Amino acid sequence: MSGVRNWVSENPLFSLVALVLGSGIAITGIVFGFVLLVVLVGEAPFLIPILAGLLLVVSLLAIYAARRGYLSIGSDASDAEESEEALDPVDELERRYVRGEIGEEEFEHRLSVLLDADDRAGRERDWDRERSGERELEFER
Secondary structure: OHHHHHHHHHOHHHHHHHHHHHHHHHHHHHHHHHHHHHHHHHHOOOHHHHHHHHHHHHHHHHHHHHHHOOOOOOOOHHHHHHHHHOOOHHHHHHHHHHHOOOOHHHHHHHHHHHHHHHHHHHHHHHHHHHHHHHHHHHHHO
């Protein structure tokens, strides 16, 4: 799936054209199907329960497939690895160090930058909590 993402990011114009054409084809199919359904039901009303049953079966199959994960997009192993690496910057940094992609000095420098940023974010959250606590006290008065 990441190959498709790379192609889309490298070819935005072609991706836009494909999106527009695909949307047009889908909308045309929906409209044509609706018109055909109206004409068919008008000529043969006995098809209504058959079509309703078919719609129910297709809907139940789609729900079943979605719950089982058959309809999930990006479920291949490479996407799972990418999402795991994107979860925690410190873990990603450690993995890169272990693989030998960065040296010890670079690792320590980047780690200190990450930890400093995390400390700053924690102080900002604490300050925001204090400010909101002061507002609640003023509101209660």
